[in-house]
Amino acid sequence: MAFEFDFNHAFKWCAIYISKGLRIVRLHGIWPDGRCTCGDPECRVGGSKQRNCGKHPVGLEWGDRWARSEDDLLAWCDGVPFNVGVVLGKEGGVIDNEDDSPEATAFRESLGLHELITPSWTSGKSTHQLTRWHDSLEKCGGVQKPGGLECRLGAGGRQIQSVLPPSWHWSGVQYRWKPDLSLDEVEVADTPRTLLVQICNAAEAGGGGNSGGHKYHGPLVFREVHDGEGRHGALLMWAWNKIVNDRFPLAPERRAVLTQEILDANEKYIKPQKTRDEALQIINSCFEHYRKKQEAGWSPTPTDITQEAIESETVKLEETINPEEAVAVVGLEAHGLEPYQVGEIRAYRVGSWSIEMIKGDPVEIVLVVPQWKPTPCGGRVNMTLDTFRSAAKVASTVFNATHRVILDGDSKKWVATWKGMDASKKTGGVSIPGIMEQLMARKKREHDIQVGSASKRYAELAGYILKAFRRATTPKDEERPEPNESGRPCWVAPDELWFQWGKVWEEISSAHDVAVGEKNKIRNRLLEIMHAKDLIHKRHRFPSGRLEYVVFTREWVAALELLASGDDGRPVKGEIDLVFPKTENHSPSTVHDTEAVVA
Incomplete structure (x- = not known):
C-alpha cells in the first residue's frame, strides 16, 4: 500500500544513518490519502505543489536541528508520518548526485560513476549516489548540473538536503537502497576527481545550468611552438596537463592512449618537432612523477589542474625526475602477460600469472599475479568459478582487490584476451586460446588448497573474520574502555570483543569474493554452534549518540575457530594465529561523563 508508514522501520534506518555520521532531518511525510503533512491544501498528490509533497523539512532552520542521537529520533514518534532527509x-x-534523465545517466556513465561503490538508492524515476564533500566545492553554490546530472552540494552556506530511504515519493514509489549498496553495507566513497572537475567547470560556466562538455582547466589550447629550448617546456607542460586531467593515467590502456596523443601533439605543434625518443623521455618522466606523487599519498584535486598549478608542477618535475627512471610500461604486458603475434592479432600468454583452486564449498579460485604484490591484495585475488568464467567480472574483481589495476580499459580487447578468439582471417586461420583457458591448463593439482571435507565455505568465511579480529585494538583508557567509533574490532574488556558486523564484512569484501547472503549464512551457522537465537548486541553512547555493536566473548571466538577448521582439523590456508596483538586504540571517543558500556 502506497504511503504506508512504519515508525520502527524508519527508526532502524535513521539509527544506522546517525551511526555512520550523517546529519538526519525530519521531512514532512505523506498521509495515506496523498496529502502532505505540512497542511498546505495544494501540497498533495494531484495538487499544484505536488512536486514538493513529502520532500520539504519540518520547521525553520532545519539544517541546525538534525538528529544527534536515537533519543532525538524517538521524539519523532508522534503519530504523524514523516520522510527522512x-x-x-x-x-x-x-x-548527492542524481540522474533524472537519459542524458544525465549517460553523462554519469561517461565519468565511470556507475561503477562507483558508494551508498546508492532509487527514488521516483532516478538513482542517487552519496559521496564525500570536498573543499574544492566551497564556491560552487547549492546545486550544479554538469551534463544534466543534478549534483546537490549545499555549498556556500546554502541549506540543501536529499530524501533518503525508506521515505515515500509522491508518485507512490518508496525510496529504496540499490542491492548491496546500502549505507549499512558500503562506506561513503570520496567524490571522484572527474566529477569534481565537471562540477567546478559548471559553476565557472555560469551557475547551475547544464554543462555537458568535458573541459580542462589549465593550458587548453596548444599552439605551434618554434623557439629552441621553449619546445621542451611546452611539450612537458602539455604532457603533464593531459596526464593530471585523466581519470586513470597509470592504467596501461589509458597510458597508451595518452602517450600517443602527446606524441601527436609533438608532431603537429612543435617546430621542429622533438625526436620520438626525446618526446618519450618527457612523457615517461611525467608518468613517473605522477606515480611517485601518488605513492606518497597525493591524489589530484581541481586545484591541481589549474594553469598556475600545472606550470608550477612542471618546474618541480624537471628538478626531481631522473630520465633513466622514466621507463615506458604500456599494455597488459605491464602486468606480467607475454605478448605474441598471431596473424594481425596481438595475443597474450599467461607469463607470470597462475591460479590456485580452493577446494571449498563452493570452490574458489585464487588468481596469483606477482606484479600486484604492492597492492592491497598482495598479488592474490580470490573469486568464484562464476566470476572466473566472466571477463567483465574478473576485471571488476581485480580492480576491487588491487584498487588500481584496470584490465578492461579496452573492454573488447580484454574479453578477447581472457576468453580467446575463434579462427578467422585476422588470426591466420588459427584459434587463439584465452588467458582463462591457459591458466586452467597450466594449473598444478599440488597447488590446490584443501580446507576440509565438510563446511568448507564456512571455514573460509570464518577464517576471513578471524583475520579481521587479529587487527583488533584495545582501549587507550583502560579505566573507561570504549569501542572503536568506526566499528572496527576492539577488545573493550578482556573477554568482550566489540565490532560492527557490517564494517567487518565491508573490509572482508574488499579483498575477497563474498557472495550475496554469505555473511548471513555464517551468522546462522555460528548461532547453531552456540545454541543462540541471536548475536549479542550492546550499545555505547558517544557524543553523536548511541551506536550498536556485536559483542563476542572468547566462546564466540572459539566457535569461529571451530568453523575455520575442516573436519580433519586443518584450517584454511594461512593458519589463523589467535594470539591477538595488544594494539592500542589511538582514536577513541572522548566521552568521559557517561557510562563506559551501555547495554
Missing part, C-alpha cells in the same frame, strides 16, 4: 554540504560531509 540527509543534510548536504561541508557541515553534513556529503553530497
